[in-house]
Amino acid sequence: MTGSGPSTPRDGAYGGLERVPTGIAGLDAILGGGLFRGGVYIVQGTPGAGKTILGNQACYTHAGAHPENRALYVTLLAESHARMLGHIAPLGFFDAGLIPDRITYLSAFRSLQDEGLTGLLTLLRRETGARDASLVVLDGLVAAEETARSALEFKTFIHELQTQAAATGATVLLLTSASAGAAMVAAEHTMVDGLIELSSRLSGRRAERDLEVRKFRGSGFLRGRHAFRITDDGVVVYPRTEARLRVPSRRDHVDGPKVTTGSPALDAMLGGGLPSHSTTMLAGPAGIGKTTLGLQFLGADPDEPGLMYGFYESEAALRVKARALALPIAGMMEAGQVAVLWQPATEGLIDEVCADLLDTIRNRRVRRVFLDGLDAMRRLAEDQDRIVRIFAALTAELRALGVTGMYTTETDLHGLASDLPMSGTALRGASSIAENIVLLRFVELRSSLHRVISVIKARDSRIDPRLRGFDIREGGLAIEDGPERAEAILAELRHARRGRE
Ligand SMILES: Nc1ncnc2c1ncn2[C@@H]1O[C@H](COP(=O)(O)OP(=O)(O)OP(=O)(O)O)[C@@H](O)[C@H]1O
Ligand SMILES: [Mg+2]
Secondary structure, three states, X not given: OOOOOOOOOOOOOOOOOOEEOOOOHHHHHHHOOOEEOOOEEEEEEOOOOOHHHHHHHHHHHHHHHOOXXXXXXXXXXXXXXXXXXXXXXXXXXXXXXXXXOOEEEEEOHHHHHHHHHHHHHHHHHHHHHHHOOOEEEEEOHHHHHHHOOOHHHHHHHHHHHHHHHHHHOOEEEEEEEOOOOOOOOOHHHHHOOEEEEEEEEEEXXXXXXXXXXXXXXXXXXXXXXXXXXXXXXXXXXXXXXHHHOOOOOOOOOOOOOOEOOOOHHHHHHOOOOEOOOOEEEEEEOOOOOHHHHHHHHHOOOOOOOEEEEEOOOOHHHHHHHHHHOOOOXXXXXXXXXXXEEEOOOOOOOHHHHHHHHHHHHHHHOOOEEEEEOHHHHHHHOOOHHHXXXXXXXXXXXXXXXXOEEEEEEEOOOOOOOOOOOOOOHHHOOHHHHOOEEEEEEEEEEOOEEEEEEEEEEOOOOOOOOOOEEEEEEOOEEEEOXXXXXXXXXXXXXHHHHHHHO
């Protein structure tokens, strides 16, 4: 354990300090389990950043978690409680039954006006004791700061608050607004046990909310800016995927039987199937059959629960496609053996996509994942350097969870015409993302368009890198057993080209 808390001893100092979850799962994950009992924390953010919602949410989840938990919500603002509750009541975490016994709302506006910070401290001490509160939220710290006659008086107030918190064991959240971009380190920031900052910024025309833990005494935490949303359920935080998955949740198990792709011919090209718990990139131009091959892969083993994560086609569209091609997955979709998650490519946060993906995999014990649209996912990540790191982390986590994955990425239409084994920038950095790469291409010969498929690499496998022709018909991709027809097409293509030169 690193860092140090206030000098007052607290419970269980040797067994580690007791955690008080904020009830916001993503934030608790960032903090390594929650706040510490008896600690004082500042939640700072611009107006409308979500401080009041976060503070209330912490109270409701805390009070609802255990019959002995009590929360005290103290406001220093002129804003009436009725008005604030009017804003909070529609949110999912709200529970009127907890008021007033387990959650008490209190206005300290008057005390502060009449008796200053001393009056406020007295009120907090009395009420925390009287209600036996284990969580105290003080909303509008800035009003207390304005009341202070000097910087010293305010620092003394914070110090007294810490002493009280340590003595009662109540965890204290101080909510305060700060002028955006204030670079000055406020004295109270150095004093408290932790500082959480909520902010909002524009990404193109979209406004994105960010949460950053700037300081957290007593344990490590996930550093950096994490995306969050305010939804009808309150604050939802998405820890940065690459930070959250820095270490896979379990040990890898890379050995195991090969996994069928759903196409015996492709299995043979791969040297007997996909290495177990590996990830495969399907690269090819629009319309070549990537989604079809992915659906074939998901439906290849009825005993393995599957998950399709798509950006382009809705579940209804996929069902139609699966039925039209008589893919085995059609029945599995009807039976609910394959989950379909769909995220329009225009909205959404990349960390939200990753969190949804991993939650569904864990909850449904998914063994096969097909992610259709790596490019759409890449567009969701505003910071393009992140995508390779995110995918490397995701790949490692899927392997640890025993999942075999397949992703698609779009290449341009002229994959073969340039005589290069592959062209298009879509594959850059692909090696760190995918352990296996399968390339699908169109070959244009006179008036016909032929489809060919090849395996570029497969982890620890003896692949057959020769091209195969294929068609799409009932059952999915019908891949030829041998390379003869593909070779004949290529020979003819070269011949035709030489004739032109
Ligand atoms: N159901 C909801 N869905 C999405 N956003 C919501 C919802 N309810 C409230 N919001 C947003 O939450 C924000 C208000 O949050 P909150 O009142 O917690 O902010 P605050 O930081 O306390 O602001 P202030 O500085 O004014 O006290 C607003 O931006 C509002 O648009
Ligand atoms: Mg507020």
